[in-house]
Structures are given as structure tokens and as C-alpha cells.
Amino acid sequence: MAKLLVKLQRYFRRKPVRFFTLLALYLAAGSLVFLHSGFSREPTVPGRRGGEGPGLPYLGVMQLSRGFKAAATVPEGGRRHGPWFKSTSKEPAERGKGRESSGSRSRALRGRSGREKEEDRARYIGCYVDNTRHRTLRGMSFFDYKKMTVFRCQDNCAERGYLYAGLEFGAECYCGHKIQASNASESECNMACKGERSNTCGGINRLSIYRLELAQESARRYGSAIFRGCFRRPDNVSIALPASQLMLNMSVDKCVDFCTEKEYPLSALAGTSCHCGFPTTLFPLHEREDEQLCAQKCAGEEFESCGTAEYLLVYQTQVQDNRCMDRRFLPSRAKQLVALASFPGAGNTWARHLIELATGFYTGSYYFDGSLYNKGFKGERDHWRSGRTICIKTHESGQKEIESFDSAILLIRNPYKALMAEFNRKYGGHIGFAAHAHWKGKEWPEFVANYAPWWATHTLDWLRYGKKVLVVHFEDLKRDLFVQLQRMVGLLGIAACEDRLLCVEGQKDGNFKRSGLRKLEYDPYTPEMRKTISGYIRTVDAALKLRNLSGVPDDYYPR
Numbered sequence: 233m234a235k236l237l238v239k240l241q242r243y244f245r246r247k248p249v250r251f252f253t254l255l256a257l258y259l260a261a262g263s264l265v266f267l268h269s270g271f272s273r274e275p276t277v278p279g280r281r282g283g284e285g286p287g288l289p290y291l292g293v294m295q296l297s298r299g300f301k302a303a304a305t306v307p308e309g310g311r312r313h314g315p316w317f318k319s320t321s322k323e324p325a326e327r328g329k330g331r332e333s334s335g336s337r338s339r340a341l342r343g344r345s346g347r348e349k350e351e352d353r354a355r356y357i358g359c360y361v362d363n364t365r366h367r368t369l370r371g372m373s374f375f376d377y378k379k380m381t382v383f384r385c386q387d388n389c390a391e392r393g394y395l396y397a398g399l400e401f402g403a404e405c406y407c408g409h410k411i412q413a414s415n416a417s418e419s420e421c422n423m424a425c426k427g428e429r430s431n432t433c434g435g436i437n438r439l440s441i442y443r444l445e446l447a448q449e450s451a452r453r454y455g456s457a458i459f460r461g462c463f464r465r466p467d468n469v470s471i472a473l474p475a476s477q478l479m480l481n482m483s484v485d486k487c488v489d490f491c492t493e494k495e496y497p498l499s500a501l502a503g504t505s506c507h508c509g510f511p512t513t514l515f516p517l518h519e520r521e522d523e524q525l526c527a528q529k530c531a532g533e534e535f536e537s538c539g540t541a542e543y544l545l546v547y548q549t550q551v552q553d554n555r556c557m558d559r560r561f562l563p564s565r566a567k568q569l570v571a572l573a574s575f576p577g578a579g580n581t582w583a584r585h586l587i588e589l590a591t592g593f594y595t596g597s598y599y600f601d602g603s604l605y606n607k608g609f610k611g612e613r614d615h616w617r618s619g620r621t622i623c624i625k626t627h628e629s630g631q632k633e634i635e636s637f638d639s640a641i642l643l644i645r646n647p648y649k650a651l652m653a654e655f656n657r658k659y660g661g662h663i664g665f666a667a668h669a670h671w672k673g674k675e676w677p678e679f680v681a682n683y684a685p686w687w688a689t690h691t692l693d694w695l696r697y698g699k700k701v702l703v704v705h706f707e708d709l710k711r712d713l714f715v716q717l718q719r720m721v722g723l724l725g726i727a728a729c730e731d732r733l734l735c736v737e738g739q740k741d742g743n744f745k746r747s748g749l750r751k752l753e754y755d756p757y758t759p760e761m762r763k764t765i766s767g768y769i770r771t772v773d774a775a776l777k778l779r780n781l782s783g784v785p786d787d788y789y790p791r
Contacts, residue, residue, distance in 0.1 A: 353386070353444070353445065354386045354390075354397065354442040354443065354444050354445060355442060355443045355445055356440070356441075356442050357396075357441050357442065357443050358415050358418070358441060359415065359416045359417065359418050359420055359421035359434070359435070359438055359439070359440055359441075360398070360411060360413050360414070360415055360416055360438070360439045360441050361413045361414055361415075361416045361437065361438065361439075362398075362400055362406075362413060362434075362437050362438060362439045363413070363437065364437070364558065365558070366412070367406060367408075367412075367554060368398065368406070368408070368411055368412055368413035368439055368441075369394075369396055369397075369398045369406040369407055369408030369410075369411065369412075369439065369441070370408050370410075370412070370495055370551060370552060370554055371389070371394050371406070371407035371408040371409065371550055371551055371552050372388075372389070372394070372406075372407045372550065372552050373404065373405060373406045373407065373552065373557070374388065374404075374405055374607075374608070375403055375404045375405070375606070375607060375608040376403055376405075376426065376427070376606050376607060377403040377426055377605065377606040378403075378426055378427065378602070378606040379426060379427035379606070380399070380402065380403045380404070380405065380425050380426045380427050380428075380433060381425050381427045381428040381431065382399060382425060382428065382431045382433065382440075382442070383428075384405070384427070385397050385398075385399050385405035385433075386442055386444060388405060388407070389405070389407035389444060390444045394407035394408060394409060394444065394550060395408070395409045395410075395443065395444060396408050396409070396410075396411060396441055396442065396443055396444065397441070397442045397444060398434065398439035398440065398441040398442070399425065399432075399433035399434045399439065399440045400433070400434035400435070400437070400438065400439050400440075401423060401433070401434060401435070401436060402423040402424060402425055402426050402433045402434070403425075403426045403433065403606075404433075404434070406439065407550075407552075408551075409492050409493060409495070409550075409551070410493070410495060411441060412495075413439075416438050420435050420438045421434050421435045421438050421439075421440045422435050423435045423436070457484070457488045457499070457547045457548065457549055457550065458547065458548040459546075459547055459548075460498075460517055460546040460547060460548050461517070461520040461521075461523070461545075461546060462520060462521045462522065462523045462525055462526035462539070462543055462544070462545055462546075463500075463515070463517060463519070463520060463521060463543070463544050463546055464519070464521055464542065464543060464544075465502065465541070465542050465543065465544055466514050466515045467514070468514065469507060471514060472509060472512060472514035472515040473498070473500055473507035473508060473509035473515065474508070474509055475491070475494045475496060475507070475508040475509065476505060476506060476507045476508065477490055477505070477506050478504060478505055478506075479504055479505070479506050479531075479532075480504055480531060481531055481532035482501065482503070482504050482506065482530050482531045482532050482538045483530050483531075483532035483533040483536060483538070484501065484530065484533070484536050484538070484545075484547065485533075486506070486532065487499050487500075487501050487506035487538075487547075488547055488549055490506050490508065491506070491508035491549050491551070492549045492550060492551055494508050495551050496508035496509055496510065496549065496551060497510060497511075497548055497549055497551045497552065497553040497738055498510060498511060498515075498517075498546060498547070498548060498549070499546070499547045499548075499549050500539070500544040500545070500546045500547075501530075501537075501538045501539040501544060501545040501546075501547075502538075502539050502540065502541055502543075502544050502545075503528060503538060503539060503540050503541050504531060504538075505541075507544065510553060510555065510731075510734075510735070511553075511731075511734040511735070511737065511738060512731055512734060513730050513731065513734070516714075516730075516734055517546065517734075517737070518714065521543055523537075525540070525542075525543040526539040526540065526543045526544070526545040528540050548738060552739070553735045553738050553739060555731060555732060555735040556589040556590065556592070556732045556735035556736050556739065557589070557739075558592055559588050559589075559592055559593065559594055559610075560592065560593060560594070561593065561594055561610075561611070561614075561620040561621065562593055562619070562620050562621065562622065565619035565620070566619040566620075566621070566622070568638035568639060568725075569616075569617065569619075569624060569636065569637045569638050570622070570623040570624065570637065570638065570639050570640065570641070570723065570724055571623065571624050571626050571634075571637040571639070571640035571641070571698075572584060572587070572595065572623045572624060572625050572626070572640070572641050572643065573626050573627070573628075573634075573640050573641065573642050573643065573690075573694055573698075574627065574642070574643035574644070574645070574690075575627065575644075575645070575647075575650055575654075575686065575687050575690045575691070576627050576650070576654040576657070576683075577645070577649075577650040577651060577652070577653035577654030577655075577657065578643050578644065578645035578650045578653075578706055579643060579645055579653075579706045579709070580625050580627070580643060581604065581609075581625075583641075583643055583704075583709070583720075584609065584623075584625055586709075586713070586717055586720075586736055586740065587622065587623060587717075587720060587721070587724070588609075588622075589732075589735070589736045589739055590717050590720075590721050590726075590728065590732060590733055590736050591622050591721060591724060591726045592732075593621065593622040593726075594609070594610050594611035594614075594620070594621050594622065595609065595611050595621050595622055595623050595624070595625060596611040596612070596614050596616050596618065596620070596621030596623070596624045596625065597609075597611065597612050597616060597624060597625040597626075598616045598624055598625060598626040598627075598628060598633075599625075600612060600613065603661070622724055622726070623641065623724060624637070627690070629686070629689060629690040629693040629694065630693070631693065631697045634693060634694060634697040634698055635697055635699070637698070637699070638699060638700070639698075639699060639700035639701070639702075639723060640694060640698050640699075640700070640701050640702070641701075641702050641704055641720050641723060642691065642694050642695075642698070642701050642702065642703050642704065643704050643705075643706060643709075644691055644703060644704070644705050644706065644772075644784070645705070645706035645707070646706070646707065646785070646787065646788050647684065647687045647688075647765050647768065647769065647788070648757065648765065648788075649706075650687060650706075651679070651680060651683055651684065651687070651765075652756070654683065655670075655671075655675075655676065655679055658679075659675070671756055676756060677758075677761075680757075680761050680765075684761070684764060684765050684768060685768065687765075687768060688768035688771055688772055691772050691775065691776075692771070692772065692775055695775055695776070695779060700723075702719060702720065702723045703776065703781055704716055704719065704720060705784070705785055707785050707787065708785070713736070713737055713740060714733055714734070714737060717733055717736065718733065721733075766789065769784060769788050769789060772784060773788075
């Protein structure tokens with residue numbers, strides 16, 4: 233071997249051109265392999281620099297310092313899973329043409345072998361037909377067009393107490409207590425999961441359905457039914473709440489389970505009668521009564537209240553109200569461009585969620601955020617002037633940008649809350665949190681110095697240059713969602729269906745609400761910061777009143 237190496241060394245020493253030629257070919261081959269592996273990964277989001285949010289707009293009277301460095305968005309952290317399952321197999325995602333060419337049949341076989349390993353936590357029961365108008369699984373649903381896996385769908389459904397988890401189109405997860413469709417051929421469930429190419433996640437209008445074996449009994453009994461309050465019995469209870477059953481041994485669990493089985497989102501206890509239904513104009517759940525009026529002990533559980541014949545104790549079950557879940561693009565090009573304008577951190581994504589549910593049409597964006605698109609905001613990918621979306625999200629505040637829109641909904645939020653929300657988004661993602669080191673370091677003071685003036689100039693610019701501006705305070709929207717959403721939908725030129733708006737009230741949180749568990753244990757605002765921000769609040773308050781609008785809510789001012 234040594235003699236061979238010596239001969240090669242002498243050969244290339246006499247003919248260096250051949251040596252450098254071979255070296256160049258070797259490097260070129262390595263580069264091609266590297267590029268091929270890069271293209272086989274998930275496509276990157278166009279038009280965005282890694283980790284940065286949309287570029288900061290012109291601020292009117294003030295300009296942000298360019299010295300502030302935007303932090304890279306931290307990807308969504310691994311969620312803590314429930315105790316029903318503690319481990320999962322991590323098979324590497326398959327890459328390359330050779331493996332992909334094996335087609336849907338090999339994927340189905342791989343998925344079947346994976347299902348056999350998962351028998352202890354969930355049992356695969358088959359491929360089923362689905363319909364966008366009449367869903368096979370009518371509970372909670374969520375989408376992730378980049379990271380969906382079988383386990384993630386199962387875990388989310390099990391955590392909420394559902395009996396079945398179904399995956400569709402490689403990226404959509406549906407939960408439910410009852411399968412309301414016929415079987416389909418296994419070959420029709422042929423789409424790989426977006427976040428796990430080795431498993432199958434349904435197909436086009438086809439669901440791969442699993443029965444959640446270990447989760448079902450305990451989760452159903454101790455599930456997350458939401459208490460809605462005590463309400464007066466509606467005039468015609470058989471129409472307002474169409475399903476009912478006499479339960480002499482009544483308990484909250486029994487009534488909630490009965491309504492869940494009947495696929496109704498509301499469970500109403502009236503002494504020994506259990507009623508089920510939807511929130512409607514006959515029973516809107518807007519006028520709560522004193523809970524003492526419902527404080528009659530349950531026959532089957534002495535420590536629980538079960539309401540009376542005249543006052544019903546209402547719970548929201550885990551059944552999703554699907555009357556407001558269908559969404560689509562506008563059938564014809566919009567005649568006007570409507571902005572959904574807000575300062576960052578003022579709840580724009582939440583408002584988009586509400587508008588999409590209330591109108592049935594997708595909202596668009598002045599920017600492109602891949603994480604929002606992957607979560608189901610399909611209008612995110614459209615150009616903002618496409619005319620296919622009902623309104624356009626924007627944080628811009630310059631005259632030219634504002635005058636591009638025919639009208640606007642201007643969403644304003646308490647600056648103290650908005651600044652903290654945007655700081656959390658920058659350093660923790662859409663539903664994450666900034667680290668303690670960021671709050672205590674130089675990042676927070678720099679952020680406040682740069683963004684606090686923008687909070688004021690953003691509102692002032694829209695009031696000055698906007699053609700037709702509807703002002704909505706975030707706090708009012710939270711407090712009185714039905715009325716404020718009616719105002720917003722009215723500006724969009726859509727006839728508001730009251731039953732649909734009532735459905736929105738039951739689905740109002742969406743997937744972009746931060747958990748309230750990680751609150752700061754101290755006030756991050758210094759006295760100097762508060763003094764400066766209070767000045768901006770007074771300026772905005774005066775500008776609103778000058779246009780005969782109600783000023784900022786009282787809680788904007790620090791107590």
C-alpha cells in the first residue's frame with residue numbers, strides 16, 4: 233500500500249495539472265451531493281430572511297433605530313404530552329428519489345407496520361370517507377402543513393378526551409367521539425405525513441382513523457368540559473335544545489357524556505333532565521344569571537350542582553361546533569381592499585381567526601408567514617392584492633401603504649400588553665415566551681425604546697391617512713365579542729348570520745392563544761418607561777376623541 237502511495241505521489245508531482253483536475257472533480261461531486269440533499273428537504277419560505285419578522289414600516293413622525301437586532305424566532309418547543317403515552321418510535325424521514333419511487337403502496341405498508349407497534353396506545357381501524365360539509369369526525373380539528381405526525385394528532389385528541397383521531401391530506405387532524413361515514417379502500421389513504429414521511433396520514437377526502445385505546449375511559453370522565461354558567465330556561469326548550477333525557481341519578485359527567493355521544497357542543501342540566509343543543513338565537517348564552525339560582529345538588533353526586541327546572545347549568549362539551557368551521561376564498565375578486573391593521577402584538581392573528589370563522593372566507597396578509605400558513609391560514613400565501621381574501625393583515629403605518637387600502641379595521645390594544653406580547657413573539661414564536669435572560673438583558677429596554685413610539689404613530693397615521701377606519705379596541709373585543717364582531721363583519725360587507733357568530737363564541741380561542749401559566753413574576757416596566765408610554769397613551773386618546781370616537785379604555789393607564 234505504501235509503495236502505491238509513493239508511486240501516485242511521484243506521478244502527480246511530474247504532472248500537477250492532472251492532480252488539480254482530479255481535485256476539482258472531487259470537489260464538484262461533493263457540491264452536487266450537498267445540493268441534492270438540500271433540495272430533498274422541506275422547501276424554505278420565500279421572501280423571508282431566516283427567523284426575522286416582516287420589515288418594520290415607516291413610522292410617520294418617528295423612525296425606529298436600525299441598531300435593534302431582531303431575534304430569530306424560536307421554533308415551537310416540544311409540548312409536554314399526557315401520561316397516557318411516554319415514548320414514540322423515531323424513524324428517520326426517507327429522502328431521495330429511489331425511496332420515493334416506491335410509491336403509495338410501500339408507504340401504506342410502512343404505515344401498517346408502524347400501526348402494529350402502536351397497538352398499546354392507539355389502534356388503527358381503517359381508511360374512511362370524509363366530506364368537507366359533513367365531517368366524519370366532528371370534534372376539534374387542527375392543521376399543520378409542515379410538521380404533522382400520527383403521534384401528534386393522537387396526542388392532541390387524547391389529551392382532550394376524544395375516542396378517535398383521524399388524519400387527512402397529510403397535514404390535517406380531526407378528533408371525534410363517533411365515526412359518521414363509510415369505509416374506503418386502504419389504497420385511497422395514500423398520502424405521507426408532512427412531518428413523518430414513513431407514516432400515512434389519510435388522503436384527499438380520506439381519513440386514516442385511530443381508536444385511542446388507553447386514553448378514552450379516563451379522559452372522557454375527567455375531560456375538559458367548559459363551564460359556561462347559569463342561564464334561564466329558554467321559552468321553547470324542546471326547539472332550543474332538541475336532545476334531552478331524564479336522568480334520575482343525575483351528575484355533570486353523565487349529562488356531558490350523553491350530549492357528547494349525541495354530538496352536541498352544549499350540555500344543560502335541569503335538575504333530573506339533561507338537555508343538549510347548540511347556542512342559537514333562542515338560547516344565545518349572553519345573559520348569565522346568579523349561580524345560586526342553579527345551586528341544586530345533583531341526585532348522583534352530592535358535591536355538584538345540577539340546576540333546576542327553571543335555571544339551567546350549562547357546560548360546553550368537547551364536541552366542536554362545525555357551523556362556522558368551513559372556510560374558502562372569495563368566489564369573485566373583491567371590489568375593495570380592506571386592511572386589518574394593528575400594531576404588532578395587538579391580537580391581529582386572533583382577529584383573523586375570528587373573522588374567518590364569522591364570514592367563512594380566508595383572510596390575507598401584507599407579508600408571508602410560513603408558520604401561519606402551516607396552521608391553516610391559507611390566504612397567507614396569496615399576494616395581498618389578489619382580491620381573493622376578505623381582508624388583509626398589516627402592521628404598516630406609512631402614508632403610501634395606508635392609502636393603498638379602501639377601508640380598514642384598526643385594532644388597538646393596551647400598549648403595556650401589546651409590547652410584552654410582541655416581545656414574546658420575537659423571542660419565543662407565536663405562542664411561545666421570551667426567556668428570562670431576554671427580559672433581564674439589554675434586549676427589553678432597547679425593544680421598548682424602539683417600539684413604544686411606533687405604538688402611538690401607528691394609530692395616529694391610520695387615523696390621519698385612512699379612508700374609512702373602524703376602530704376596535706382589543707379589550708372590547710374580548711369583553712363583548714358578539715357585538716364587536718358584528719361591527720367588524722359589517723364593515724367587510726358581509727351579512728352577519730347570528731347563529732354563525734354564536735358558533736364563533738364557542739371557538740373563539742383558536743390555536744394562537746398563549747398559555748397563562750408562564751407569567752412574569754415581576755413588572756418589566758421601569759418608572760421611566762411608564763412615564764414615556766403614558767405620554768403616548770394620552771396622545772392617542774386625544775386623537776381618538778378629536779374624531780368623535782371613544783377614547784382609550786381606562787385600564788390603559790397604570791394604576
